Amino acid sequence: MGLLDSVLGAVINNASQGVHGAGAQGAAGGGLGALLGMAAQNPQLVQAVMSLLSNDGPVGGLPGLVARFQQAGLGDVMASWLGNGANHAISGEQLSQVLGSGPLSQIASQLGMGTGAAAGTLAQVLPGLVDQLSPGGKAPQAGFGSAQDLMDMLGGMLQK
Secondary structure (H helix, E strand, O other), X not given: OHHHHHHHHHHHHHHHOOOOOHHXXXXXHOHHXXXXXXXXXXXXXXXXXXXXXXOOOOOOHHHHHHHXXXXXXXXXXXXXXXXXXXXXXXOHHHHHHHHOHHHHHHHHHHHOOOHHHHHHHHHHHHHHHHHHHXXXXXXXXXXXXXXXXXXXXXXXXXXX
């Protein structure tokens, strides 16, 4: 897991140095700044989020996540993350409804916390991160790829 270790090292190093833009994104906006800050406290967060967004993850990656948001009546929330403009916030409770107990329990286990805390943490990070991973408001139709592809994307974002 050399790449994961190097990405996590860069995440933690950047978070401890006060990443430029972290204040602008903040916890409410989620995104890379929030992810970096939380990763410094819980490195498993990066792996859990990448697992959730990857095509080989528990919900089928971005296409599966979009479908779940639509089924929960929150398609407009996901669309705001993927589109240009402000990201709509989501609560931990809403995200719990979207993900369902199986995937959320798996993520909570990875993070070493209860499902409510895991949902709250993900609700802070997902909007901005999905936004960052879909530049120009466009996400690949086939999703973001495997967990390895996402780690490569995150590594590229950290080098900027």
